[in-house]
Amino acid sequence: MLSKPYRISNPISSLLFIYMMGLILGVFWRPPVAFILGITFLIIPSGIYFLIRKNRGFANLLFFLGVLFSGTLFTNHYLYPEFPENHIFYWANNLPLKIEGFIYRSPELFPDKTRLYVKSQYVWTFQKKFSVTGNILLTIESKRTSFLVGDRIIFFARLRKPRNFKNPGGFNYVQWLAFQEIYVVAHLSTDQNLCRIGVQKNAFFLRKIDRFRNRVREIIDNTSAPAKYLLHALILGERKVIPQNLRESFSRSGTAHILAISGLHIGIIATFSYFLFRYIFSLSEYLLLFTNVHKLSAFLSLLPILFY
Incomplete structure (x- = not known):
């Protein structure tokens, strides 16, 4: 009797599982990019060859290896990037600098601080101007809602590389930022060292959305507590404005999932x-x-x- 060709009953689920394994592998393994690309270019023609020869077992194995390495390469791209020479990462030496850039993402508001996501463009030091690239997470110890996507800003701060809190099994803050392509952070105790100097081009639509969000936020802020905190979480997705005691009450009652957009x-x-x-x-x-x-x-x- 002729043996039936090897088939995978659910190839999409298998590919997704292998790709996820590649993503996890990329967290712990940092192979050279040339090695991954070489293996990938070797796997593709080999897989096609075995398909032509109707050897599905080897073909599937090679394709799965290709998917595995592609997941590893994706993770490595964020966790172990190769920065260009003018990347802002090389200026993160905790020295006072003057930085110019623009806000590329909606600001995050907390009860006592504001987070700005800044795409850097220039750095001044010793009266010299240097062109740079890369993202900065700027934290200001004050709550301001006047910032919009596309605002061009100049600020004076000390740039540094993010660090984890070294708690075993705790939240990996560095990886969380890396997957957002943020490798530099800065902190301002007040907003006096920050100045808005203009508006970035091609940000009209995003600024309209931000203005609408600010209007909704103003309406919500005029309502009484604790209703306004719930409205912030459900309508604007701003869970961080909810006081700690209220979050603990939801957690104890088993209804904390209501606060997350789901x-x-x-x-x-x-x-x-x-x-x-x-x-x-x-x-x-x-x-x-x-x-x-x-x-x-x-x-x-x-x-x-x-x-x-």
Whole structure:
């Protein structure tokens, strides 16, 4: 009897599992990039060759190795990057500097501080100006809501490399920043050493969203506690403004998951949007006769979900 060719019953799940293993492997293993690329270029033609020869077992093995190494390469790209010569990482020597850049991501607000995500452009030292690149996480010990995406700023600070707290099994702060391509942090005790100097080009749409978020935030701040803290978490996704005692109360009651944006909240938005659109479209006799109101309402419900 002829043996049946080797087949994998669920290839997509297998590939995802192998890729995840590659991501985890990349945290602990830092192979040379040339080695990974060489292995990948060797695996691809070999896999095609075995497919042509109808040897699916070896072909699947080689493709899985390729997926594994691609996951490793992806993790290494963030955790062990090769910085260009003008990267801001090389200026993180804890010396006072004048830095110019722009805010590339919405600021994060805390009860007592603000985090700005700054893309650096220039550094001044000894009256000389140097062009740089790279991201900086700037923490200001004051709560300000006037910053928007695209704001060009100049600030005086000491740049340093992020550090972990050396707690066994604790949160890896350095890796968390690395996966956001942030390798330099700075701290300001006040906002007096920071100045807004203009607006970055091509940030019109993101600034509109930030302004809308600020208006919603102002409305929420005018409500009474503790309702405003819950609204911050559910509408704006700002869980960090919730006081510690309130978070502990939710944790003890087993309802802390309510504070996080999850599938439940997205489902509520989708359901409300669907019935709202369907009601509006049902008012038009033309739409009821010549379109599928249910499908149209379901499709348009994606817009509020994406906006949320």
